[in-house]
Amino acid sequence: MPSKNLTPNEKKEKFESAVNYLLNQSYLKTKEANYYAALLNSIKSKLRQFNLPDDQSYDVINETYLRGIKLLDSGQEIKNPGAWIRVTSLNVIREISRKQEKEQSWDSNLIERQIAPEASNSFSSENYDDEDLRLLKLALKKLESKDYKIIVLREIQGLSWKEVVSNLASNGEVVNETCARQQGSRALKRLRQIFFELKNHHQ
The missing domain is CATH 1.10.10.10 (Winged helix-like DNA-binding domain superfamily/Winged helix DNA-binding domain)
Known part of the structure; x- marks a missing residue:
């Protein structure tokens, strides 16, 4: 079904499925599993690049998910959930890094x-x-x-x-x-x- 014909609930389900695939790859087919494994590894790699721990990836994914739901609830569409998650998660990581740098630079x-x-x-x-x-x-x-x-x-x-x-x-x-x-x-x-x-x- 073309994306433009999806109902609001179907658009949300499509996005939520992508997030679930990212967190639970074991039951996916090989091609899908490889894609979402690479996406998760990309998020962890970006965390390391910004000197943040790998285990913060779940916080990043959660915040990315919340932003996606807010976007969909506003009536907008996420045509390619995987690509959108990749870009948005990077923005989230940058924001976390800036916040951490600000707090670490706090003059004790x-x-x-x-x-x-x-x-x-x-x-x-x-x-x-x-x-x-x-x-x-x-x-x-x-x-x-x-x-x-x-x-x-x-x-x-x-x-x-x-x-x-x-x-x-x-x-x-x-x-x-x-x-x-x-x-x-x-x-x-x-x-x-x-x-x-x-x-x-x-x-």
Whole structure:
């Protein structure tokens, strides 16, 4: 049946079938399986090209699927689902990469520059220099105590990792420098995540 004669439901089913084929290739005929295997490999290759993990391919496919359904619901048509998925998934990957670069470039020294140790527990409005500072303080407040503590020691008080370990040990926490660094990295990652969640929520 020519594509132009398809009903809206049939157009949607055609697109949904292509996405299902992409995710489940085992029952397809050899030619179809090869096509969708190549398409999935292309998505994973693009993820690696943008320094993103392969397992993010399912997030990319899911977002591509949602965009396709939205397009079809608007009355438009996807004549070649496979080609459309290829192009749209690349756009999705680029957007994910830009977002990640933006978050990774987030200046963690904002903590050191703008939050004094003595004010780190103070959240009154007169202490806020700007919206980012206010959200950063809220993000700090939402951290688990162990993450908050290591960020205060390392980023706010500016202690060396050896001094951080010593400080933690004086409070009964036995940890070596490698573990402290890993904990600090996770704490900053979590702080960034909370900060950007708050920022996106307030936009």
